[in-house]
Amino acid sequence: MKIQESLALAEEEVNYLSPGKHQGIWVFLKTWALTVDHKRIGIMYFIAVIISFFVGGSFALLIRLELLSPAQILYTAAQYNAVFSAHGIIMIFLFIVPSIPATIGNFVLPLHIGAKDVAFPRLNLASLYLYLIGGGIASVAMILGRVDTGWTFYLPYAITSETAVLFVGVGLFIAGFSSILTGLNFMVTIHKLRAPGMTWMKMPLMVWALYSTSIIQVLATPVIAITLLLLLAEKLLGVGIFSADLGGDPVLFEHFFWFYSHPVVYVMILPAMGIMSELITTFSQRNIFGYKFVAFSSLAIALISFLVWGHHLFVSGQSAYVNILFSFLTFLVGIPSAVKLFNWTATLYKGSIRWRSPFLWAFAFMVFFAIGGLTGIILGLLPLDIHLHDTYYIVAHFHYTMVGGTVVAFIGGIHFWWPKMFGKLYSEFMAHIAFWIFFVGFNLSFLPQFVAGSKGMPRRYYTYLEEFTIYHQLSTFGSWLIALSIIMMFSYFVASLMNGEKAPMNPWGGKTLEWTAVKSPPDEHNFERVPVITHGPYNYESEEENLAKQNRQKNRGAS
Amino acid sequence: MSDDTAAVIVKSPKGFTDHKVGHHFQTADQEFSSAYIGTWLFLAQEVLFFSALFVAYAMFRNLYPEVFAYGSSVLDWKLGAVNTLVLLFSSFTMAMGIRSVQTNKMKAAFIFLSFTFICGLIFMTVKYFEYAHKIAEGTLPYDFFNSEISLETFSNVAGIENLPLFYGLYFVFTGIHGIHVLIGMGLIMWMIVKVRRKTLFAGYYTPVEMIGLYWHLVDVVWIFLFPLLYLV
């Protein structure tokens, strides 16, 4: 018996997932819980954010369910408010912010730059635990305490609300440090741990995107930390900075909040753009068009993102001069995004495009993000924003950029790196079906909201004028389609884990280091020997010439 | 695990413990400069952490100049000045402590670091007396404010009803700074232990250098806080 077991063990490949696998459940859990391996930490983040995503997504379905009818059908006002607040808080702070940087970023970044690990592996593990503790406190407080402030915590409502705002504040404060430390870790990693020969201009674009993301994480997140701290102080001591009655100014809170929360939407979208660059080059088998422009546009977005927070305050009674200033700055941030979109499109030119599932999501990203970006131009304009502010138009715009952008890229990235992460392939056929259901469901869900919003439907309403019924019902049907597609994805991924086909080292024909120099799934120390980089990340020309040669030989042989 | 053989080791003088460089670093220098950049990033993060408080200060000072003038005139600037000097001295001893480690003068390092720790202690003690005085007088943030005297005597000051706001800012500002000092003291204690255990030496002084940087930042914040709250 024993000999057979050890023989089976020997046959089985050793990789980063295997230590502790056969030594009983406790050893197994301990090796995972105390690991400092960036790949395992990435996987644990992945599990945690997926749980957050399912919880937040269920809340989204609950919201849409109530909105099927203009009258109250399911919950009381307080319950509805708690549901939409939970949806917002979980999705933004516990899902989208850590989704790409902490999961895919953690897994891929050291592989991309040819490093053994991130610069501070123990700090990385500490960030994970901070996230779990903070997220845990916040979620429990939200669900038991029925927090009803919305994810924006505007004062004075957040102070007068008798729900567990205090604990959610504490939880998010802790989770915020996870974000700061991850960003810090990545920046140092990119600075100091690049493999020999990898200059800044030879890094994959995903790394540029993560670098820009990290700048924002390091510099913007502390502001929300202090803001939450002040919110708590306001509630416990009556400091008065934000309380109009005590000589303070509630609009100041909005300044503080958006000084973090605007840059943070770029924390969400920038790594998504990084994934796009990887997907598009890999599946068109073509070098990126305008590497420097794509790389520096990431940096430009990160820098400008700090200057536009005031466009969330156009109707708050902010000074008219400041309004105009912010409207101006807001337009600047659109330009680098447009440059990226054009460059991706140009990359497709004369490529060799394979319509595989990760590329489908890349395509969806470009469509959705174009819609989200163009409606962003409309919202940057002062007179138009004043009409559309806090209506369903905003909801639709936000979901087109955040779901259509970040979540779509996240799903695309998971499809892309799944074989590398777990060494298994998934059903391409199912993936196509799930994609098209999502594509239809998403548009059905959020396109009607543009119209409803500009017709004047305010957001955060649980009962509404009867005339808006049709828009809301379309949205609700769409939300079910999205849910269906997500469930399909979940099931074929689980099936792939159980009995998926074993993945080759480079299933997509990628050119970056994680495909060319690392096994699927990787070893514990990533690279067998330190890679030396001699050329850029998307060096497909040589490959295509090789292919051409092979083809010519084949054709000659056939004829 | 298997390639731990490749680990770089920084040799130490006799009697000290060698330092093993992290497995994912190629050289000791790479490890040091990673920690160095990381610390500076952390300090930049601290700058933004305090920024919101400075925004609030600037804004309300702008709105209620008389209240702030009155408020800062009531604070005891002598205690503030003493604290400033204490922190400046501690910064000096910190820098000297690091220098001593760099030159392998362990006894001096121990003395300098202990001085730094004691300075932190003095700072917090003075702070304690200031706080106790305010609590006794009732000049506290709004929910606990019960000092009728100052309000009545200075009813000629425009907007004096906003005085609790000044104290709110004062307590939040100094409180958060105080927490930073406490954390710094804990870290310095850890360094003292490390010096005693002889794990720091001229070839490896990364932690003490990084904690020094942090301690200087705490000093820098106070350099701004002191005139803003106590003087002008």
Next chain:
Amino acid sequence: MDAQSLTETGTFFFPKAVNEYAREHDFLHYMITWGGVFIFVAVVGVMLYFIIRYRYHPDTNPIAKKQVIHNLKLEITWTIVPTVIVMAIFLWGAKDYLEGNVAKQGALEYQVIGQKWSWVFFYKEGFKTASELTIPVSKPVRLLMTSKDVIHSFYVPNIRLKRDVVPNRYTVLSFQIDEVGTYQVFCTEYCGDEHSSMWAKINVVDDASYDVFVATAVEQVNIPPVELGEKLYRSYGCNACHTLDGGELVGPSWQGLLGKKREFTDGSSLVADEDYIYTSMLTPWNQIVSGYNNVMPSFAYLSDKELSGLIEYIKTIK
């Protein structure tokens, strides 16, 4: 009178535009939207063309020996052109914003108070109305707004304007409506449980009717207490929390309130009488009925007449 429908009037995207500013706003919006649609179709069209034209095929795999990976002229073009376009749009928007958001000369002033969860309008003539603002047609109007509790936002879709209403501060909304009718007002800044029903209406009437309205409003102070109470019940948002038929909302129902035994969260109890109702309206936080939360604001700004009207009205609900 019901407010004009927002979805059935007006254009595909917008409710009916009722003044010059709204029409200009719509023009700007449609122009940018169609421009956006054009860009979208162009970009996605090109993308789709590339995807189909250059799709992978094992035999005819297109091979670019030297891939074009850089073209500075192209990059500069597609950086500069959007910049110029958005700057032009920005200037246009800023101009529209300034013109549309300042009060015209000789504007009539009204004062607006938002509170959980109703709007109250104060007129120069000394009376006030709740949930309904009546203004003359084609006259510039200027609302001076503040809130009693949390931040609200005053939003009139038909004139494309909204502005937050902030406690202890005044914000201003200036406009002019050129068409007679009734228009919907929403609160768009989330303000708590009954945020969804914090509505009001703007009645725009011709000059003569406005004079009549003001005259009757001034007189109306003399209507019988019960009627007054019923009116207040609907207009001051009492109905958002209190039902008349025993149904459960945020607050206890008013059905048969007089003479009912009330038990409070602090353990005490008393039999509801006029005095109890009176105190509950002024200092509702002192006596919170068990099972409910402390959400009701003080209605101390109502006159004695209005308070007693409400009490009389509550007495009639059996």
Next chain:
Amino acid sequence: MSEHKIIPIKYYLGVFSALVLLTIITVYTAKFVDLGSLNFVLAMFIALVKVTLVGSIFMGLLWEKNLFPLIFLAFSFIIFALFVSVSVLDTSSRSSLYAIESIYNRNDSRTPIKIDREGLLSENDGKIFRPRSEIIELKEQIQRDGIEAVLKEIQEKKEAQNKEAPE
């Protein structure tokens, strides 16, 4: 690491004494010399000099070859400055709409409304605002005197007001 420069003690001593001196100057000018608003500027300037000294000598930036920390720190200070200045610009120009109005309506003789916390609304109805202090006062009063006495007082006040009103 071995290349790391050891800074001579005289620098540390010099900087420390300079810092002490600057502190004394700050205190002296702020407390005993009246320069009006210049006092604030001077104090901030001295603080800036002190911070530069601490940064360059104590923190060793003067000898650091890697410019990245300096660049990143400068960037964070720029953001910091923008954050402060834009927020203050907002609060100090909230009434800008009135200024713009007066440009658009040059001939309007209407006096601009001054927005202050006393409020214009008080002309119409005395009890528009119930600041938190007032409510707390009321609560305390009720606890102290009992609800009946307070109610009676309110009623008396109201009656007194009503009596005034007809005149």
